[in-house]
Amino acid sequence: MVCMAPYENPVYFVIFGIAAAPLVALSLAGKRANWYRYLLSLYFLLMSFGGANARQGIALIFFAIFQVALSQGYLLYRRRRNRTEVFILAVALSLSPLIAFKLSGIAFAKLSAIGFLGISYLTFKSVQVIIEMRDGLIKHCGPVRYIRFLLFFPVISAGPIDRYRRFDAEAEARLEPGCYAELLEKGIHSIFLGFLYNHILGRLLGGELLPIVEDYALTEGNVFLGSLMYMYVYSLYLFFDFAGYTQFAVGVSRILGFDIPPNFNKPFLSRNMKDFWNRWHMSLSFWFRDYVYMRLLMLLMRKKVCKSRVLASNIAYFALFMLMGAWHGLTRYYIAYGLFHAIAMCVNDAWLRFKKKHRARIPQNRLTNAVAIALTFHVACFGFLIFSGFIETAAGF
Amino acid sequence: MNKKFRSAKIIIAKSAFYSVILLVLIYMYHYNHVGDATFIYNEF
Numbered sequence: 535m536v537c538m539a540p541y542e543n544p545v546y547f548v549i550f551g552i553a554a555a556p557l558v559a560l561s562l563a564g565k566r567a568n569w570y571r572y573l574l575s576l577y578f579l580l581m582s583f584g585g586a587n588a589r590q591g592i593a594l595i596f597f598a599i600f601q602v603a604l605s606q607g608y609l610l611y612r613r614r615r616n617r618t619e620v621f622i623l624a625v626a627l628s629l630s631p632l633i634a635f636k637l638s639g640i641a642f643a644k645l646s647a648i649g650f651l652g653i654s655y656l657t658f659k660s661v662q663v664i665i666e667m668r669d670g671l672i673k674h675c676g677p678v679r680y681i682r683f684l685l686f687f688p689v690i691s692a693g694p695i696d697r698y699r700r701f702d703a704e705a706e707a708r709l710e711p712g713c714y715a716e717l718l719e720k721g722i723h724s725i726f727l728g729f730l731y732n733h734i735l736g737r738l739l740g741g742e743l744l745p746i747v748e749d750y751a752l753t754e755g756n757v758f759l760g761s762l763m764y765m766y767v768y769s770l771y772l773f774f775d776f777a778g779y780t781q782f783a784v785g786v787s788r789i790l791g792f793d794i795p796p797n798f799n800k801p802f803l804s805r806n807m808k809d810f811w812n813r814w815h816m817s818l819s820f821w822f823r824d825y826v827y828m829r830l831l832m833l834l835m836r837k838k839v840c841k842s843r844v845l846a847s848n849i850a851y852f853a854l855f856m857l858m859g860a861w862h863g864l865t866r867y868y869i870a871y872g873l874f875h876a877i878a879m880c881v882n883d884a885w886l887r888f889k890k891k892h893r894a895r896i897p898q899n900r901l902t903n904a905v906a907i908a909l910t911f912h913v914a915c916f917g918f919l920i921f922s923g924f925i926e927t928a929a930g931f
Numbered sequence: 932m933n934k935k936f937r938s939a940k941i942i943i944a945k946s947a948f949y950s951v952i953l954l955v956l957i958y959m960y961h962y963n964h965v966g967d968a969t970f971i972y973n974e975f
Contacts, residue, residue, distance in 0.1 A: 541970070544956055654975050692970055723945070729952050772971060778972045860951065862975055 537585035539651065540578075540691045541782040544733075547725065553577060554789055558718060561791055565713045571790060572870050578687040590650035597631055597653065598684060601660040604628055605667070609675055621668045628664050632657040636864060652691040654861065659684055660820055663698050665825055672698060679705075685861070688786040692779055694797045694817035696760065701792070709791055721788030724781045728880050732778020739771035750923070756930055765919040772918055773801065776815070803913070805906040807882040810914050818858075827854045847883065852876040867923040876919050 538546055553574055560567040583591030608624045635649040663680070666672040683701050729774065746769050751760020780797040787794045797816050804810035811819045830850040833839075840846040852873075859872020889896055919925060959965045 539970075544960060692975075726949050727950050729956060732970070733959070734952070734955055737959075741965075773970050 535581060535584060535734075537587060539579055540582055540687070541561070541728070541779060549581075550786060559597070561709055561714045562711055564709055566709050566791070568705070570828065572682075574790070575685065575687045577691070579685060581828065582687070582826070589650075593648050593650040596680060597648075597650070597656065601628065601656070602680055602683060605660065605675060605680055607678060608664055608914060609667050609672075616668070621664070624664050624859060624917065625661055628660045631655060636861070655689065655691070655693045655695055656684055658818070659698070662695075662821065662825065666698065668715045678837055684793070688783045689794060690789065692783070694780060694783060695821050696794050696817070701794075701902060704792055708868055714791060717788045717791065717793060721785045724785030724788060728778045728781030728785060730778070731774045731781055736771060736775040736778050739767055739774060743767050744771055752830050761919070761924065761928055763767065764922070764924055765915050768922045768924065769915040769918040789871070790797055802911050802916070803907055804910045805876045805903060806910055807913060808886070810829075810910055814914070822854050822858055827851065844887075848880045850878045854881070862921070865923070867920055871921040874920055878917070
């Protein structure tokens with residue numbers, strides 16, 4: 535069997551095209567053919583987690599068994615009782631493999647054996663299921679359906695992070711041939727966009743242009759201008775690399791009959807930082823918004839820790855972005871990236887409140903909108919420059 | 932008639948777009964010998 539990471543070269547798509555052809559024919563005839571989907575999933579999981587990656591495959595199996603047992607156990611408990619301590623324990627247990635893996639990078643090297651490609655995204659999905667069980671939104675979640683959601687192979691390595699109820703409803707719904715034909719067409723288009731974004735533009739920017747500007751900044755002594763160029767090139771590279779990957783995941787999912795949510799919506803046309811986070815890595819930012827920011831904000835207000843909603847909101851922003859920074863990695867530049875975005879969001883909210891209060895005096899027209907887009911673009915790009923770790927390299931830390 | 936003409940234009944444009952992408956990919960992988968793609972977010 536050929537072993538490769540998801541979407542890493544066009545051969546992956548050729549194999550997928552051949553393997554998915556019977557499913558496409560069945561779907562066009564209006565049949566869901568879930569049994570074939572399971573076979574296809576198994577094959578592509580083996581392709582990514584077998585052979586040279588077998589150690590990761592074993593870690594994935596243990597992770598899946600652990601999360602299934604945890605979710606089923608918590609659901610059984612939740613049907614009878616609803617104690618906060620048990621909920622916190624369930625969330626902590628669900629997060630524990632990811633936390634152990636992240637800590638392994640800095641302190642406990644032996645724990646790195648529990649890691650595998652996509653551990654973060656699977657953990658986000660697992661935690662989301664536990665939280666929605668606690669909220670009473672998920673009342674039924676059998677182990678087979680849970681596994682189907684958790685190990686859906688097109689999104690396993692880097693998302694988008696789907697929601698259980700949305701995915702399960704779609705998996706159980708009748709497939710209308712007309713709707714599927716439209717989905718198929720959109721899926722093929724997404725895959726070609728993915729090739730353009732990731733395999734062509736991302737590679738040109740990251741593989742060709744980025745080393746040139748890096749060299750210009752570091753070895754030719756043009757630190758300021760070189761760093762500025764690095765900031766633009768790296769930001770565009772990051773976008774095309776990740777947006778391209780997402781197009782692949784969305785395209786393959788659509789061919790399988792699933793219209794999974796997108797991750798990007800023209801982020802560099804955002805008018806402010808809040809708008810930016812509603813357009814950049816959307817499935818992750820919505821996850822953090824719903825399960826960290828909103829919940830912490832409600833807790834702070836309900837327990838009267840903060841009387842001011844503005845202060846509570848700012849505290850929640852710091853919690854959200856510091857956590858997001860730490861999730862990327864426990865390094866100075868990822869933490870600084872989180873801190874930078876927390877400050878940017880607090881300033882952004884203060885500006886929006888000021889603007890609302892003085893609406894009559896602040897003009898809003900094409901020019902101000904263009905200025906807002908340009909300013910947001912530069913704030914976001916500076917965030918990516920911090921994220922890249924280039925500032926540390928240039929400063930010689 | 933207009934609708935049919937518009938559909939035909941979309942099909943031709945998409946076919947051209949897909950063909951160009953395929954040609955660039957063939958050039959990159961077959962003649963330029965580029966390696967496999969990496970995804971930065973796979974690292975997290």
